Amino acid sequence: MANPKNQEKSGFSDLRRAARLSIAPMMDWTDRRCRMFHRLLSRETLLYTEMVTAPALVRGGALHLLEFSPEEHPVALQLGGSDPKELAAAAKFGADAGYDEININCGCPSDRVQSGAFGAILMQTPDLVADCVGEMRAAVDVEVTVKCRIGVDEQEPRDILPVFLEKIRDAGCRRVTIHARKAWLKGLSPKENRDIPPLDYDLVHEMKAAFGDMHISINGGIDSLEQAQELLAKGLDGVMIGRAAYHQPVDILSAADPVIFGTGAVISAEQAVRAMLPFIEDELQNGARLNQITRHMLGAFAGRPGARQWRRRLSEEANKPGAGPELVESTLNEVIQRAA
Template structure:
């Protein structure tokens, strides 16, 4: 396993469609120098057949950063993985956990839990194509599968194919009858099973995903023997709570980050984006939760939400919104 992504996987931010774009990841990297960041899922057909190479764009400051791919055709995934490796990504991740109908219709995502042999073939072909880590993000099972029976079989096959690092979302996915949103909340979490998999597969680097909302919870799972923890919605909606102390608490490096300073550090990035024809809200929509739970949080969100959408809005909107928070934070 390559060192950079493997070490960073001790704490990672989950790939989240429509959320973890390159603007979001740049913000998260300012909050933590160490945590592993993931792209939104990019489908292999979009890259290979559609030529949508713009989907691979990122800022060098984002490293260590992983590309998550969706697909089920081994050769196409290998080509997409090669494009990702050529673009400089530190890891290529195969999505075997997303339950959306759109993903199912493409025969990838969580539905692949039903076909571990195909997943193993995909992993093996991708591993042959690239030198960076090829990893898998999966569920504990889908539909009527019995997780304690199916998950070990799945892990055995992908390990044999060359996958050395896996992130397990500790819920089943119900492919019929539950929406993607419901699949993130309704099926019960089974953390014990994920911990048991680490016991049964000690050579696999296993990260847990699902329901973790604080660094205290993450540290508890690490202390209990897991190699990593992946946090999704909490890292997006409360990025300061999750990421500003991640380096000091989870990685024992660096210093805690101040969200007020982070906002000011975003100014040059915003200026470049606007100079290149971008709009302010494309960035600031990811910053709404920076002061979650802190004095002035509501005023910050309102000022950004209302001000950033106007034509010609620039970093001054962000700084004016900060004026509503900073005096309260300094009391």
């Protein structure tokens, strides 16, 4: 686990800059191995963990869920929960582990999350979310942020969202990411909730105009770096990208530093894959299986010659006993030869 005493941590202003582009927290996807690959493609982009539930940390003692590599900074921990005291205790665990930011999930629509009285259902109780923000801010020195929807079920977003933002702002939250879709808690699956409710980017722009003192990022349906640039140019403070960054990581992240942040150079897929090899070796020595790492790298060559071969060989062979970094390196060489 990263030791916060041995690393330089980002200040709030640094995080606001990093949040110009962020990668969404995605269950079963944005684990620390995925984040390492993403970090090798972009030094600047803000990365998020999968959602970790506060009860798992506070009641279950599952502190291993907080493990990450120091190279991942800037990196934020997303928490799920609805009990202010418990979230504050979980936030303290996260801050002590070295995370740069603690984020509250007010956007996930899954049944499992609803049954725990957190996620998107919290859009119905802005006062409770404000209490959670207040307790967490009192417990930690790092920034506490919120990720939310524009509303749920029969709520009218233009009525509920300003109230929600005002409540959390008054509690001290100064940075929020808005998924520009409603969540339908009854009748739609989590997958359908990512696609079926219509996007309302205009409403998010309206919220930025109304809450000019808040750093507002937009999420939902963004699938290119060019689209991110357009949204930033229209006045939003940040853009969060989800599935596109996972499935086409190079398309989103390889040019993010020079294009979005004005630093560094474009990183190629080949460079990032080769840079992963020492990390892969270390992970295998610590008991990991190769496919636990390479499953997050299958989209490295999406849209390029050799992409199918890259996906097929890693999918078929990375789970075999004894599979190691030499499989990744030899497959990479095959892809390079094909492209020559």
